[in-house]
Every structure is written in C-alpha cells, then in structure tokens.
Amino acid sequence: xxxxxxxxxxxxxxxxxxxxxxxxxxxxxxxxxxxxxxxxxxxxxxxxxxxxxxxxxxxxxxxxxxxxxxx
Numbered sequence: 001x002x003x004x005x006x007x008x009x010x011x012x013x014x015x016x017x018x019x020x021x022x023x024x025x026x027x028x029x030x031x032x033x034x035x036x037x038x039x040x041x042x043x044x045x046x047x048x049x050x051x052x053x054x055x056x057x058x059x060x061x062x063x064x065x066x067x068x069x070x071x
Contacts, residue, residue, distance in 0.1 A: 022051040
C-alpha cells in the first residue's frame with residue numbers, strides 16, 4: 001500500500017501541476033494575442049511546445065514507476 005507521500009504520488013502531483021501551468025499559460029497567451037501582441041503569443045506557444053513534448057514521457061514514466069512500486 002503506497003504511503004500518502006510516495007514518490008509516485010509526488011511525481012504525479014507535479015505532473016498535474018505541469019498540466020495546470022500549461023493551461024494557464026495558454027489562457028494568458030490567448031489574452032495577449034487578442035490585445036495585439038501576436039509576436040509575444042507566438043513566442044510563448046513555442047515555449048509551451050516543451051510541455052507537450054515532455055507530457056507523454058512523464059506519463060509513461062509515472063505508469064512504470066507505479067507498476068514497479070506494486071511489485
């Protein structure tokens with residue numbers, strides 16, 4: 001039985017925070033873009049690509065860690 005602060009739980013919450021930050025940044029990006037700063041919005045979208053690229057790897061790693069902890 002995992003403890004309340006197991007490694008998997010902590011990393012899973014960090015992943016959830018990453019997704020929340022990505023969503024918040026995208027909302028701000030849309031807001032900035034509507035106010036005429038398309039260049040700034042495009043720069044932020046480029047930086048947000050890292051979130052998208054890493055999300056799958058993080059989720060796979062969490063799934064493997066969860067399986068390993070059960071064994």
